[in-house]
Amino acid sequence: MxxxxxxxxxxxxxxxxxxxxxxxxxxxxxxxxxxxxxxxxxxxxxxxxxxxxxxxxxxxxxxxxxxxxxxxxxxxxxxxxxxxxxxxxxxxxxxxxxxxxxxxxxxxxxxxxxxxxxxxxxxxxxxxxxxxxxxxxxxxxxxxxxxxxxxxxxxxxxxxxxxYFASNPLNMGLDAARFPALEAHIFNGAFEVDCIAxxxxxxxxxxxxxxxxxxxxxxxxxxxxxxxxxxxxxxxxCGPQLITQDRVFEIIQEVSGRDVAVKHLSKEQWVERQAAHGMPQPVAAYLAEAMEKGFTDDQYRRDMYDQAVANVKEVTGRDAMSFEEYVKVHLDETVSKAAVPGGTFSS
Ligand SMILES: NC(=O)c1ccc[n+]([C@@H]2O[C@H](COP(=O)([O-])OP(=O)(O)OC[C@H]3O[C@@H](n4cnc5c(N)ncnc54)[C@H](OP(=O)(O)O)[C@@H]3O)[C@@H](O)[C@H]2O)c1
CATH class of the missing domain: 3.40.50.720 (NAD(P)-binding Rossmann-like Domain)
Structure with missing residues (x-):
């Protein structure tokens, strides 16, 4: 035994x-x-x-x-x-x-x-x-x-x-070339993400x-x-809340007290834009497909999602950070270091 x-x-x-x-x-x-x-x-x-x-x-x-x-x-x-x-x-x-x-x-x-x-x-x-x-x-x-x-x-x-990392909307969603103005170009604003810190x-x-x-x-x-x-x-x-991409940028606006201009792109426009900012085209196409259909067939299946949130607390002894908390801690540092376009989104 x-x-x-x-x-x-x-x-x-x-x-x-x-x-x-x-x-x-x-x-x-x-x-x-x-x-x-x-x-x-x-x-x-x-x-x-x-x-x-x-x-x-x-x-x-x-x-x-x-x-x-x-x-x-x-x-x-x-x-x-x-x-x-x-x-x-x-x-x-x-x-x-x-x-x-x-x-x-x-x-x-x-x-x-x-x-x-x-x-x-x-x-x-x-x-x-x-x-x-x-x-x-x-x-x-x-x-x-x-x-x-x-x-x-x-x-x-x-x-x-x-x-889905909470850093994605800051590093890749916001357009670093427009900092300190906050502007985002997104595909499928209704797509839900968990934003784990x-x-x-x-x-x-x-x-x-x-x-x-x-x-x-x-x-x-x-x-x-x-x-x-x-x-x-x-x-x-997983992060503690499932929120749509549209809500993600509303939260950034609420927490920062600054306007966030959100432009909704078609799938093709989004892929083209990412590729123009340095992301390999096949990766951009894969991500766009995932933001339409999910990264897996049973994305955020309830039982696995709940356990994935609980895992953070079970291992660290503290609740998973909310997206609001994450933005409070990290938005200013992201803007000041002017994140590289095409960032590190690679779920
Ligand atoms: N974004 C998402 O939603 C998501 C979801 C699931 C999983 N992931 C995973 O998370 C990763 C990103 O994590 P992160 O945000 O913590 O990454 P990050 O901040 O971009 O850091 C990447 C680290 O890897 C190091 N590195 C790169 N090449 C190396 C090499 N050849 N030898 C040694 N170190 C090397 C970099 O060091 P240098 O300082 O030398 O560059 C840097 O410290 C993705 O690549 C993916 O695997 C991401």
Missing amino acids: ATTTNKKYDNVIVFGPTGDVGGHAALAASSYGAKVWLAMRTPDKPIPILAHLSPDEEKKQSFTRIHADLTDAASIRAAVQHSGAKAAYVYLVPTADGLASSLAAMRDAGIELVVFLSSFSVPFGAGLDVRAVAPQKLIARAHAAVEANLEDLRVPHVALRPA PDDIGRVAGALLVAPPPDLLDDKDAANPTGEKAGKKVLYL
């Missing part, structure tokens, strides 16, 4: 701490007492969430910067070996092999647990077979490929599958790096009562 290990990690590595989710993951892991290695392509790059700390203060708080590139297995091996970290937070970064060689390098260098930022678009159910995702589901497929590699490499992992996703990731789900690291060959593959935990994450 399997025994349960409530294993804790006090030495963890975060690949991509300059990112919204990676930054919060690093901060959360540190708040739980772990030594946190900040694995970066450019180690002297400012880390927004740690901007208030001097280099000395960063070190005093048990953060250490180290060079690593998620597309370069040798740099990963060196960083993990040097750090001695046993748990790693990992982003999807496009590589021909779905990060297989990078993940193998992590495992071989001593990583025992990966927390991977996957996507809600990897379908719920489907026997949890991540290999069954159709190739035309571009974003789901790319995330599913990494999950499949983690399974094949037998790396115990948590696949976080968040839905990257802050919450990162806090979940950081908590799980330090305290993985009980059972995950036990008995990797044993059948798992939830039907998930042994050594794998899937966690859907």
